[in-house]
Amino acid sequence: MTQTKDADDPKTPSLLLVTGPSGAGRSTAVNALEDLGYEVIDNLPLSLLPPLLAVTHERPLALGLDVRNRDFSIDALIAVIDAVHERLGDMAQVLYLDAAEDTLLRRYSETRRRHPLAPAGPPQAGIARENEMLAPIRVRADYVVDTTKMSPHDLRAEIDSIFAPGEGRMLGVTVHSFSYKRGLPRGLDIVLDCRFLRNPHWDPKLRALDGRDQAVADYVAADDRFPTFFAKVKDLITLLLPAHKDEGRSHLSIGFGCTGGQHRSVMMAERLAASLEEDGWQVSKRHREMERRDGVGLSGKQGQGV
Template sequence: MTSRRSDLGEQPPVPPEVSGRTDVVILTGMSGAGRTTAGDVLEDRGWYVVDNLPPAMIVQLMDLTADDPQRQRVAVVVDVRSRDFTSELAGSLEILGERGWRPRVVFVDSSDESLVRRFEAVRRPHPLQGEGLLLDGIRRERRMLGDLRSDADLVLDTSNYNVHELAAKIDALLNVDADVRLRLAVMAFGFKYGIPLDADVVLDLRFLPNPYWIPELRPYTGQDQAVRDFVLGHELARDYIEHAEQLLRTAVQGYLSEGRRYVTVAVGCTGGKHRSVATADELTRRLADLVEQGVQLSTFHRDLGRE
């Protein structure tokens, strides 16, 4: 992003007592992916949420809320399709950072298939569809927002979440804690349901023996001891998990030094029920000592219960 602070004008300095205290989240992303729903979740949890605010007005909003102790967590939902959005947002974020606020950009995304279903369900055209097909508008917007998505602090994939599951994920990833330097999410998933859009690292476990083909294990999940013993007892699994642990430990040091705040490690098997669940839980257990370095660990089983 390129900064264009002249669009914002000269702003008064923020009082020193505000520095580092107010938490600011910018919710942006694909049309139909759930920006407003994510904002509603934050509002239900006590955040002060403003929907559809022009990026150039974010600094002014924070000036208005600076002295209000009831508004120390602010979320702004912004429409990213305006012509000057990128430069205006970059300028606002730069000023906020200089004044001691902690702005975080959350890009809400969803698969093309999910977006098509949602637009068809409400019988509305995509804002960028024009005279073309619904999918044309989605792909046009995805190309337009590619750089913004890459620069976001967090990509939130809503493809396979209902409102309650989305709320749980937001709670885990956006919970304000000054001592947390990095939030590392380990997510089990099934390849047949698609690779998570918010994955930073993908581990493929489909080469391991599948408990699904063992009749007495099929009804159970990777959270059950019998399945865990079957998966983790295999020599290939033990070797793979050991190497994956070392890889992640090395990567975490890089993430910390580079200031990354959110990382999602996606652990996949065919259905997201057996191998991926057991392995995701095991990796989380092995990496538990990272909390001493300011890493918050969380585990998600995205597709558990879908079969």
């Protein structure tokens, strides 16, 4: 359940303090916020907060705070909350993650971690003490999320619904091209083989070009099998992307391979990336063999990197 003091306010807070008892899901929440575009800092000492806020930030800030912070105290945290509310008004908010004591105990038992407030004893004592300490913070929270019955995926979905209503987490897609001779790039989720398509390498006029050149793209697209292949690939990816997003994924990597990684795979990667961008997906491109040849890595230019 989520409680809000201003549930109808659609504005994204410029500063979000994320806290709650250990084991309630703070790490999952700040990771979800990072996927939504927040600049996340976890376990920031409270003494460093004033100089941090004195600097202009292009993205909203999400700060994870709990009893493990080096200079944590309830009085200090209350002072911080009051100060940022006075300075930023509704643009500073507090997200409090809570869970039933038996749930927190079960989570500690599963991970076999020691409770920070009971390092030499049973976690029950630390859980009870922490809940008592944090009670004044819970009262000041703008949002209280009870994670007792939530899985990590449920909590991510809840964070999305609060801080990106109607939009949700952006799933980042990277489309790669590569040469099978050099092996598969690391981290690919989906790999598709283009070696059956018409090969521009055998045309002397096209050999020195690559799949970003229109003449090469036209040559590959003239293969009778290309339209069906591309259409089926696009249908497959269009089916999978929303499913992966719903599953809580923040990124998906798709690879196209051919013999040299210069013509067919590059053309397919370019064509799919452009189509996905038209559909509104956040897409970047990597042409591994082109980057090796040109001596560059990730680039801000479309067609040569991100």
